[in-house]
Amino acid sequence: MMFSGILVKHHAALKNIAIAGLLVLLGLNVGENYGFALFDINTTNMLHFERFGLLFNSICIFSTLLFVMLSGKDVEKVGNYTAEYFALIFFILCGIGIVTSYVNLMMLFIGIEIISIPSYILTGSDKKNLKSNEASLKYFLMGAFSTGIMLMGIALLYGTSGTFLVERAAAQTPSISYLEAMGLLLLFISLSFKVSLAPFHFWTPDVYDGAPTVFTSFMATIVKVAGFAAFIRLFESRYGSMGSQTERLIAIVIVLTLAFGNLTAVFQQSVKRMLAYSSIAQAGFMLFALFSLNDAAKEGLILYAAAYCLATIGIFAVLVKMEDGTFEGFNGFGKSQPLLAGVLTIFLLSLAGIPLTAGFFAKYYMLASVVKTGNNLGLVIIAVLFAAVSAYYYFKVIQAMFFKDGDVSFPAVTSRFKYLMVAVAAVIVILGIFPNLLLQFMYF
Amino acid sequence: MSTTVILFWFLSALALLGAMMVLISKNPVFSVLWLIVVFFAISGHYLLLNAQFLAIVNLIVYAGAIMVLFLFVIMLMNLNSNTEPQKNTWLKVAGAIAGGSFMLIMIDVLIDAKDMQTKTALIKEGNIGLIKNLGRVLYNDYLIPFEITSVLFLSAMVGAVVIGKKGEAPNQ
Numbered sequence: 001m002m003f004s005g006i007l008v009k010h011h012a013a014l015k016n017i018a019i020a021g022l023l024v025l026l027g028l029n030v031g032e033n034y035g036f037a038l039f040d041i042n043t044t045n046m047l048h049f050e051r052f053g054l055l056f057n058s059i060c061i062f063s064t065l066l067f068v069m070l071s072g073k074d075v076e077k078v079g080n081y082t083a084e085y086f087a088l089i090f091f092i093l094c095g096i097g098i099v100t101s102y103v104n105l106m107m108l109f110i111g112i113e114i115i116s117i118p119s120y121i122l123t124g125s126d127k128k129n130l131k132s133n134e135a136s137l138k139y140f141l142m143g144a145f146s147t148g149i150m151l152m153g154i155a156l157l158y159g160t161s162g163t164f165l166v167e168r169a170a171a172q173t174p175s176i177s178y179l180e181a182m183g184l185l186l187l188f189i190s191l192s193f194k195v196s197l198a199p200f201h202f203w204t205p206d207v208y209d210g211a212p213t214v215f216t217s218f219m220a221t222i223v224k225v226a227g228f229a230a231f232i233r234l235f236e237s238r239y240g241s242m243g244s245q246t247e248r249l250i251a252i253v254i255v256l257t258l259a260f261g262n263l264t265a266v267f268q269q270s271v272k273r274m275l276a277y278s279s280i281a282q283a284g285f286m287l288f289a290l291f292s293l294n295d296a297a298k299e300g301l302i303l304y305a306a307a308y309c310l311a312t313i314g315i316f317a318v319l320v321k322m323e324d325g326t327f328e329g330f331n332g333f334g335k336s337q338p339l340l341a342g343v344l345t346i347f348l349l350s351l352a353g354i355p356l357t358a359g360f361f362a363k364y365y366m367l368a369s370v371v372k373t374g375n376n377l378g379l380v381i382i383a384v385l386f387a388a389v390s391a392y393y394y395f396k397v398i399q400a401m402f403f404k405d406g407d408v409s410f411p412a413v414t415s416r417f418k419y420l421m422v423a424v425a426a427v428i429v430i431l432g433i434f435p436n437l438l439l440q441f442m443y444f
Numbered sequence: 445m446s447t448t449v450i451l452f453w454f455l456s457a458l459a460l461l462g463a464m465m466v467l468i469s470k471n472p473v474f475s476v477l478w479l480i481v482v483f484f485a486i487s488g489h490y491l492l493l494n495a496q497f498l499a500i501v502n503l504i505v506y507a508g509a510i511m512v513l514f515l516f517v518i519m520l521m522n523l524n525s526n527t528e529p530q531k532n533t534w535l536k537v538a539g540a541i542a543g544g545s546f547m548l549i550m551i552d553v554l555i556d557a558k559d560m561q562t563k564t565a566l567i568k569e570g571n572i573g574l575i576k577n578l579g580r581v582l583y584n585d586y587l588i589p590f591e592i593t594s595v596l597f598l599s600a601m602v603g604a605v606v607i608g609k610k611g612e613a614p615n616q
Contacts (some may be wrong), residue, residue: 047588084606091599098592106589114596121603136607160557178556182549 015072017275041433053100063309070317088118096226104397135210146193153186195227208276217316257284280320292369300365307358331406459485
């Protein structure tokens, strides 16, 4: 397990060590993807590292690296425990490493918990802010409840098959028994909660709004995307035994999620809250991968994860520095900081899924995967409609930046920050033109 | 009916009764005490399955340590039925409907699971619950989860320090 080595470092703090650690981690991960592993441990059917999971890890680690480089300064401002915050972020990464590669339901449970518990803490890290405390407690209670549901589901699955293994349990029973279906349903519910899909999303706006903005950026992107990796791995191997009922269930959840996320995001005044709701909507799009579950879906999810993480982290990096988080706060931003405003526009366009950005191909792959399953065109049309709705509120920010007057109180930023932002935007555009640059890592 | 079967039904009934009383009791302290009854009943079940280690650990950790913490917290907070917030009637109805349908589904699922009847746990047989076998399995097959759990606990500890440490004195 190459992830455990990183955990020792929370004594010596600070951004640069974190960056160095992340670079090492990223290098090792990419190396392992090419078949070069530093050490090989027999995991006795607990973890199984393969392309998809490793590539997913790489994306998560890379996004975290960007996150630390862009917002590391702001992490230091949250409180006195900078080292601990970074340590918690590394713990979350460790959980992600497990969740993307588990073959055993027990590992799924442990991984999800390792992701969740530091998230609760990061949410509440702004101790003097009442909203942060409330969000943390709410998140914790609801999260604990959903963990209970997950355990119940795992117990039922174990009851039917007598094993924790995801694969073997599926192979044993060709036709699914009700008990197993129930277990899967409970697992579905708890995982949906973790990635905030529609009927289980109520915690999301409050938590994302209450948490310190830096950590919102981390939780809304990397943590959420990892949940989808867990989803895919779970249902991929169970799919043969599920049939059309589950498909219908997932379709309903998708439509609900898209509808709720997009329609509520339209009415938000604060950009942060808008992003929270839009992250629900984006989760709906990512769920398409679960709906179609073919190769295109996996590619799409990888691309979506990358596009969504990069763009959202970029937007939040600016938003953290803003003093006024409402739409009005962005008035005139285009005049005072033309470069940053331009970069921000690219991020927003990518989130909305406009061509020439990574977001477009991400959405395209998702929808294409659904089209491939045949006769689900209605769902595709609904998705496209809601994508159009989402463009409305993303453009509201762009409009505020360029076409409205106002003075923005924006602290001076280093040129390094600017270069980084431009680099991220460049990556998004390049991925938007040649998505295969990323996807080729899945096959070689 | 053999003794073990009678014991099994008795313990199951006790556990269910305890769980119901946890929910029904107006006074939170009573709830906690009933919860202890539940834990004892479940420990009894473990014993029936020849899992002594699990039974003892369940008693020590849950009935012992955690319940004491519960009691402390509840007594510190000085809760009683008067301070309990009034709940919206609609919420109650919605909760009853949702919970009721969930219960129906679960009952249906259990009725359907006929094939499980042959697979019921072996009472009085099997020795996986003995501490020797448990340790062997834990450190061979389940070594990875066992080790990884330490990360979980470490993160929880770091979190407790971050959240709980007093004062905003400057770092270092």
